[in-house]
Amino acid sequence: MKRCHVMGLMVALGLQVVVMAGVFLGGVYPLWVGEEIRLETRPVDPRDLFRGNYARLGYDFSTVEASDLRPGDVVYLPLEKQPNEALWRGGEPQAAEPETGLYLRGRVAGQPWSAGNTVKYGIEALFAPKEKALALERQLRDSAVAVVRVAPNGKAALVTVEAKAINN
């Protein structure tokens, strides 16, 4: 009985380790296997109650005008590289996973508002100390570029944010 109990406690602890490892691998996986792209972005707003300070990043494709999307729905956004530019742009969001090309996998966040639905792709938060987050906001107010790595399944991870738009 006691042996079973000890085993159970170890399994419970093992579950915690597995979850932590899973969160880590989920976050780091696109960084390992993903293709690096650059997206135009705008920093928005700092502070998270649990996770400290961060700059929230907004993208042109963060808002989707589609009336039939519900909170929690998965959306796929095909990505297109701009000719003569280093930047990539989002195409038309779709419910089905694209068969070819690079795309982002996102999820509809919250209820629709006047401009449409907000979709999150997991590249909206740049964590930094409070002063640095605020400085980043000031520094990147006009133009900023998010360096992102996108895995083949559409999962993306933010690498960094750069101060100026990069042409070519």
Place this chain on the structure above:
Amino acid sequence: MQLLGLLRRELRSECRQWVADGDISEDQGNRILARYGTRLDDDADSSLAYKVLVTVAMLFVGLAILLLVSANWEEIPRAVRMLGLIATTITLNLIGIRGYLKQGEGSGWLFLGGISYGASIMLIAQIYHLGEHFPDGLFYWALGVAPMAWLVRSRLLALLMLAVAFLWMGAQGQYTPPWAMVLFLGVAGAIALRAHSGGLLLVVIAVLVSWLNLLLGWVYGDGWGPDFEAGHLSLNMGLLALLYAFSHWAAQSEAHYLRRSGSLVGLWSLRGYLLLLLMFSFREFSEGYLHELVGLADPGLWAGLLAALLASVWVVVRRLGSSGPRLLVMLLPFLLLGIHAFGGTEMARGDAAWLFVVAVNLLALLSAIVLIQEGLKRGLTQYFYSGIVLILLLALMRYLDLFGDYLGAAAMFLVAAAVLYGAARFWRRQHSQEAAGKAVAAGEGQS
């Protein structure tokens, strides 16, 4: 009587004094205290003080860990930060497991381990800028704490799990119905029963009520998100009746912790009932409620009706509670059906709504009288003062909002005064009849 169980510490201290003064023997003192699940030599006071202080200290350490995480310590390399926190989580849990296996203690360390585990999830999310769906982090936190809480039957860990799960429910509930709460509520409920914890049981019930309200919100929201409608009040009326039945069932139990949680649930269901009555006693509130009801197809009606029917069957079969409240519980299903059939109709939108308001005000008055009577008859000060406060609040509110203008309000005060006077006369007559009956019985006994 039940409520005294909540004041066990004070009772124990009083009883010790009586024994020291020679008013009662030690055996008598122990027999009195045994009714409330304690005894004269119970050293729970000192261990409780120790436990409370250690728990608060652990909580502060946990908060310090969370603040460290929030401080974005960028100077340390990513891998070192992450591995450091994971190692801390494992170490704290291992110390807790060792303490638990050796002395049956260690839940404080496991509690810290649980906080460290949650902080690790948040830190990893922070290091890799994960921000797609933050409720997932809370879900994994509660999920990871659940098996440990279950295995060591720790109330502290169960409360941590439930608190995190509650936050997850609030955050995830905006996107999808939080079905996984069944798991967390089930685990916490089972721990409360296995660890004989009345306090944890009460928290489980409170979270369960919130969860049911959120689920009903999703039914109203039609898949787009939770909507809070008038029908939620109907659901909560049914749930209050169910809680009333539970509190009286628990009060009859052999288990002290069930009796204690029954007392607490009884108190809070009474307060909830009085609050609902006071809200409905305002004409604007009642009119708004009746106006928004969508008739017999309202999901809130059927959810409330199910709870009210269960409560009715429970109180009738087990003969729970005193006759007045029992009758009210039995009538509630019909009342709900009547209100919903009436609500949303042209009549309800018109002047007929005032009839509903008058009925609620009279019900509030009647409830106050019953509470005062029960309070005096059974020696329950909580009931007595609840009745007094209800009557005074009702009078003050009706005086301020001048229901039915000056003449209408004056008429209502007169009716209320007549009801109160009638009740007082009836009560005094009943009391003198009882006293006469006792005197006759005593006379027959002497002869």
